[in-house]
Amino acid sequence: QSALTQPASVSGSPGQSITISCTGTSSDVGSYNRVSWYQQPPGKAPKLIIYDVTKRPSGVSNRFSGSKSGNTASLTISGLQAEDEADYYCNSFTRTYTLIFGGGTRLTVL
Amino acid sequence: EVQLLESGGGLVQPGGSLRLSCAASGFTFRSYAMSWLRQPPGMGLEWVSGITGSGSTTFYSDSVKGRFTISRDNSKNMLYLQMDNLRAEDTALYYCAKDSGTYSLSYFDPWGQGTLVTVSS
Helix, strand or coil: CCCEECCCEEEECCCCCEEEEEECCCCCCCCCCCEEEEEECCCCCCEEEEECCCECCCCCCCCEEEEEECCEEEEEECCCCHHHCEEEEEEEECCCCCEEEECCEEEEEC | CCEEEEECCEEECCCCCEEEEEEEECCCHHHCCEEEEEECCCCCCEEEEEECCCCCCEEECCCCCCCEEEEEECCCCEEEEEECCCCHHHCEEEEEEECCCCCCCCCCCCECCCEEEEECC
C-alpha cells in the first residue's frame, strides 16, 4: 500500500498560519476517523499533536488543529513560532488492519 | 510518568536475526495495545507491527509479515520484536509506542527514544 501523500516542505513567517495536507484513499483516510498527526523535531522522537482527526492531547497548544474532507486530512498551525520548525507526519488506520504514514513534511519558519 | 525504553539494536548481517525489547513503566501495561514503528536514516516513519493488550491478536505490515514476530510479557511489562531473515532495507531506528486503548490500531503516545538496527555485511 502506498504512503499517504504530503507536501515535502512548507514554510511560513512567525505569526502566520500554514496548512499541511495529507491525501489518502477511500481505504484509509476517507473511511476512518483514525487520523493522527505527529511532530518530530530534528534528532528527537515523534510527538502526538492531533488524534482522531481533530482532537488535541493534553498539553498541546491550541494553535494546532486538524480537519478532514473526503480522502484528505489537514493540519493547520496558526501563529507560527520558531519552535514549530520540525517534520510533521500524518497517519491513518486502513481497511486491511494496518497503519499507514505520510511521507512527512518539513516545516521551515522563516 | 509513562516511560518506554527500547534495547537490543545493533549490527547484523543480511539473513540474520535480532530481538528487540521495550521496557514499559508508568501505566497499566496489560490495558494497552502496543506497536513497533521504524524510521530509516534520513527518511520517514513506518508502522511495523502491533499487538493487543492481552497479546491475543497481532498485526503486521506487508513489508515484515512472515519475518518479524511481535510479542509481550504482561507480567514483566515488556514488549518484544523478533526479527528474522533481516534485509538491508530493515536498517532503521526502531521505536516502541503505546497505543490508545486495549484493542486498537489508532494513535501513539508516547514513543520511546528508539534503538538502531543496522543490516549490513
